[in-house]
Amino acid sequence: MREYIDGASAIVRGALDAGCTFFAGYPITPASGILMHMMRELPRAGGVAIQGEDEIASIGMCIGASLAGARSMTATSGPGISLYSENIGLAVMGEVPLVIVDVQRLGPATGGATTVGQGDVQFVRWGTSGGYPIIALAPTDAADAYRLTVRAFELADRFRCPVFVLTDKDVAMTPVTVDPDDLRAIPPGPRSVETHGDPYRYHPPGEIHPLHEFGRGAPVRFTGSTHDEQAFITKDRSTIRSLNTHLIAKIEDHLHEIELVDTDPDPGARTLIVSYGVVAGAARVATQAIRRTGRNCSSVVVRSLWPVPEAVLAKALVGVDRVVVAELNPGLYRREIERVAQHCDVVGVNRIDGHLIDPKDIMEAAW
């Protein structure tokens, strides 16, 4: 048996299998498929899906719903992420589990609504004030979009932060053949919650405590302001320092739990091809083609873009002196690879014209 579905449907399936019970979104190409599927399917699964009056309302409703006990998701494209910006910060500060799907299209601004791009890779990381970390996963195809959506919900509950599923127009909107076995996941159990005590705990920083939800016996306070552990606004320096340190440490101290990298090492290879998202397809084809010519070549496909999986990358870089980073933007993630691969010659294969990268271009750069 096979299925014939696009990434948008796969993401919705993943969300439902992960126990998503709330969705809010605003129409935007190429993410509208997720909104429309959710509006139809989520009420049938006992949840609530709503089309917000704009993107700001949509993410706002999701944040509220999360605190009221729902597993929440929203979906948009780059222009919508712009409007999400302030609320992304609220979810970071208020430690709200939230899944945000960004179906990237070609930017900037309105850009190309039906044109593929990967230009939001830094934007989702730095898209709100303060510079505090988020998590971002990048699926390579429809089946991976399913898997990583499920994983995004797990990570959102575990780390109490916004988790991005950073996909693109071609993955979301291209119907492809999928093996049904690749659309199965172990559903996450119920979100662990606490019903008593302080709603925030960040001593010591980095230790993550369960979420407190409204209406479970004891009043729960939530705030996006700099707060003490009871969620009252504070100006106490040491409290502020602990809180903000915690927001960083809770992710950076647990990198190994988040890292998702498909490594395809070739012993003796001095060239490493790095890719993510839809470009992984071309990168894998190029890697195989290079090997068929008798040359060695390794490949890594980064599926957890943020935080940068530095340890895995460092391991993949041993013995390598040339790194090819293929992406559909001016070289945005290459900056991260350059940081980790300082001893290497790092070259980019980039397209910013709305067309996918040809494996031949990656092969040429790997020469």
Place this chain on the structure above:
Amino acid sequence: MVTTTITTLGTYRNDRPYPFCPGCGHGQILDRLNDALIELGRRPDEVVIVSDIGCSGLSDQYFDTSAFHGLHGRSITYATGIKLANPDLTVIVIMGDGGTGIGGTHLLSAARRNVGITVLVMNNMNFGMTGGQHSTTTIEGAVTSTTPGGNLEHPLDICATVGVNGAAFVYRGTSFDDDLASTIADAIRTPGFALLDVWDLCTAYFVRSNAFSRRAIAETMEAHGFETGLLRRSTVSGYEAAYRQAADSTGEQRAPRRIPTSFTHDLAGRCSLLLAGSAGAKVNSAARLIGEGAIRSGLWVSQTSDYPVTVKTGHSLAQVTMTPDPAPILPIPAPDALVLLSHDGMRQVGLTLPALRPSARVFTTPEFARIETDARVEVIDLERAGSRVPKASVALAVGAAAVDRLGVYPVDALREAVQAGRFADKNLEAIEAGLAANG
């Protein structure tokens, strides 16, 4: 299972003193809210006070209820999400007049949806926390820190705005009203959207700059024709209840559509078929069926499409790429076969035609028999089928002929794909017409 015994409180206030300026009305309004909560006696954990930003945004910190303090102007969006996710919660938004400006669209939408939340606006006609700037409700002529020559803008009539847009409960009054507590309680009891526009004095700025007073509030309301008191009341159920009622009738969850692979194929490498026709002529639907036929034959398919944003006019292109093994999404290859269906399609493939390899094949209607290309042009004359093929069936008919002539997979697999889908009879007729044209 943990059982929690809840007793309602004698007060919903905690012991923190209010931070408001002497003479500011906010504390009075919050005391009346507390009285209302005592009257209602709801579980404090199930009462969520959603505060906006500004002096009013401090409010949640003085109550022993649940609380949500978010971003400026967005309090109504959080409240909506909370109420939709858990309708058992009592959700009260406290916002200032500033929030009604920056969050105006949320105010309107919440009223239109009639979502069952209560919005308490503490309206002191300026931004008290940031230095007395004018807001959407500042009256004309008023002097503020950003209208030194007097305000030129008309003040927003909050009550009329939400009132004509679906709000269930609308009240305008002042912090001095004797019955404010019971009115707030009535608002909270209302199943739908309730709003109270409660005017009060900002002694730090607005009173000072405009010699404003309790009496001036009444005079201003009258001068502007702003009606006071209970302006609207209905008991219609809120959006959250209506949603669940409507959701009950939307049917079962759709089961994943599984496609059996009961046929075999003869494809060694990749084969890509491009259908080029007109929007509205079922080009994409035909491509999808051809793709599904391939899947039924054990092939792996991806399907890309291109059409104008106004979907019912101009061209429609759909490309089905088939491979014997799973393949990633790659740049769309030059097609091995082109199904050319109309002038709209012809205009779009202008660049594709010269790129076609001599081994490629073009399947088209007699109209395009003379196109210039290195590829082999094969004319499918549907009139040979005897009966006239409807316009909406041409794409599938010529497509079926192409599948048959290419011999990539058996036409029976396409027939089966069609039989499993909608409009099976019409689509089967289309296939047979295409095959009849092949002779």
